[in-house]
Every structure is written in C-alpha cells, then in structure tokens.
Amino acid sequence: MNSEVIVPEFYRDLAADKNLNGLWHFTHRRSADDPKKPERTVDGLAHKEAFDWKEIFPNHNDCIEIEVGSGRGAFLAEYGNRHPEKFILGSEWDYTWAAFAMRKILKNTLGNTAMLRGDIFYFLRDRVPDNSVDAFHMYFPDPWPKERHHKNRLLKPDFLKEVARTLKPGKRNFFWGTDHKEYNEWALEYFDAFPGCTVTQRNEAEPTEGIMTGFEVKYRKEGRPIYRSVIVFEK
Ligand SMILES: C[S@@+](CC[C@H](N)C(=O)[O-])C[C@H]1O[C@@H](n2cnc3c(N)ncnc32)[C@H](O)[C@@H]1O
Numbered sequence: 001m002n003s004e005v006i007v008p009e010f011y012r013d014l015a016a017d018k019n020l021n022g023l024w025h026f027t028h029r030r031s032a033d034d035p036k037k038p039e040r041t042v043d044g045l046a047h048k049e050a051f052d053w054k055e056i057f058p059n060h061n062d063c064i065e066i067e068v069g070s071g072r073g074a075f076l077a078e079y080g081n082r083h084p085e086k087f088i089l090g091s092e093w094d095y096t097w098a099a100f101a102m103r104k105i106l107k108n109t110l111g112n113t114a115m116l117r118g119d120i121f122y123f124l125r126d127r128v129p130d131n132s133v134d135a136f137h138m139y140f141p142d143p144w145p146k147e148r149h150h151k152n153r154l155l156k157p158d159f160l161k162e163v164a165r166t167l168k169p170g171k172r173n174f175f176w177g178t179d180h181k182e183y184n185e186w187a188l189e190y191f192d193a194f195p196g197c198t199v200t201q202r203n204e205a206e207p208t209e210g211i212m213t214g215f216e217v218k219y220r221k222e223g224r225p226i227y228r229s230v231i232v233f234e235k
Pocket residue numbers: 068069070071072091092093094097118119120121138139140141142154213214215216
C-alpha cells in the first residue's frame with residue numbers, strides 16, 4: 001500500500017545572540033511539553049513571518065547579499081571588509097562554525113556583515129521579503145555524493161524558486177563554486193532549466209574578486225579541479 005509522506009512544518013524564530021554581536025539564531029521553537037522536540041505549527045503550514053532587513057542591518061543602504069553555507073567565514077570576512085557599501089549575511093547551520101565565522105568577521109569588518117545560524121533555505125522561504133536581495137554566493141556546498149542522499153542537496157528547484165523570488169528585479173548574480181563534478185553538473189542542469197536563469201561563465205569563473213574560501217584553499221592545494229560559474233537571474 002502506498003502511504004503519503006507528510007512533511008511536518010515547524011515554528012522557527014529569529015533571535016540575536018546575547019553575547020556575540022552580529023550572530024543571529026534562526027532555530028526551532030521548542031515544544032512546551034517536551035523541550036527536546038521542535039514545535040509543529042498548529043495549521044501544519046510554513047511559519048512565515050514578516051521580516052525587515054533593518055532588524056539585522058539597522059543602517060543598511062538596500063544593498064543586501066547572502067552567502068549560503070559560509071563555513072568558517074573566510075570569504076565573508078574578506079568580502080565584507082572590501083565592500084563597506086554592501087551588507088552581507090552569511091549562513092551556517094553548524095553553531096560552532098557560525099560562531100567561529102562571526103568572531104573572525106568582528107576582527108575585520110565594519111558592521112556590514114552578519115551571520116545567520118540556521119537553515120538558510122527556511123530563512124529564505126519564511127522570512128526574506130520578495131525583491132530584497134542583490135546577489136547570492138554559494139561556494140563548496142555539501143555534495144551529498146551518495147545517490148540516496150541527493151535529496152539533501154540544497155541546490156534544487158524549490159531552493160532556486162526562493163532565490164528567484166528574493167532577488168531584486170533586473171539582472172542579478174548568483175556566484176557558484178564546487179569541487180564536486182557530479183554535483184556541479186546537477187546544479188548547472190537545474191540552473192539551465194530554471195526560468196530566467198542564464199549561466200554566463202560556465203565552469204570558467206575565477207574566485208569571486210580573487211577571494212578563495214576555506215575549502216577552496218585546501219582543495220586547490222590537493223590539486224582537485226574546481227568548477228566555478230556565474231549565473232544571472234533576470235526578472
Ligand atoms: C563544505 S562546507 C563549505 C564552507 C565554505 N563555503 C567554504 O567553501 O569554505 C558547506 C557548509 O554549508 C553548511 N550548510 C549546509 N547546508 C546548510 C543550510 N541549509 N543552511 C546553512 N548552512 C548550511 C555546512 O554546515 C557547511 O559548513
């Protein structure tokens with residue numbers, strides 16, 4: 001007998017870290033009955049809540065960029081430092097890495113860079129307003145190489161739908177890089193198929209402004225091939 005899989009929806013709240021300036025937690029609300037369990041939404045629908053970028057960047061000038069999966073924050077710290085005119089949100093669901101990245105950023109940057117600790121997909125889907133982001137950066141995402149784990153890959157149509165919705169109108173860049181040949185081909189197929197998307201520098205892009213990420217430095221030393229592309233979203 002076929003059984004329908006129903007994916008439960010959960011409450012997720014956004015809160016500033018009490019000790020580390022610039023670190024934001026976007027995490028499950030815990031159930032009052034069992035604090036170990038996340039609380040399901042009463043209606044079973046996504047917990048969408050209005051969000052204003054001023055909450056994270058009170059002085060922003062409307063130029064917002066997002067890095068998906070920042071790791072230890074090497075790219076974010078350097079890029080933020082070079083661009084005082086941009087406001088960049090990094091993201092990392094691992095608490096240790098998110099805090100590590102934020103500490104690194106605090107040493108270098110000018111208050112224009114912050115870290116979201118949480119799942120960036122749900123943050124995009126449930127919080128980020130339409131037409132509010134200038135660019136996305138996604139470097140060396142977890143490749144989930146086994147076929148049965150491909151469903152865990154972040155780059156797929158429901159993610160691209162949120163990227164397209166949140167990017168501002170006009171032509172906007174999505175910077176992509178990986179060392180994983182098969183994930184790269186999978187991603188480029190999705191980009192090619194997505195309405196309004198054009199891969200402009202297919203596997204030929206250099207590190208964005210010459211800034212390498214932590215994983216990239218390691219992989220280049222190992223001599224692995226690196227695939228970088230720039231994808232333009234237009235609407
Ligand atoms: C392989 S690391 C690459 C880190 C960094 N971009 C680099 O190139 O050095 C990928 C990172 O993405 C994070 N990550 C994966 N899925 C995520 C998600 N849905 N939301 C936020 N972070 C995520 C992982 O915790 C991991 O640190």
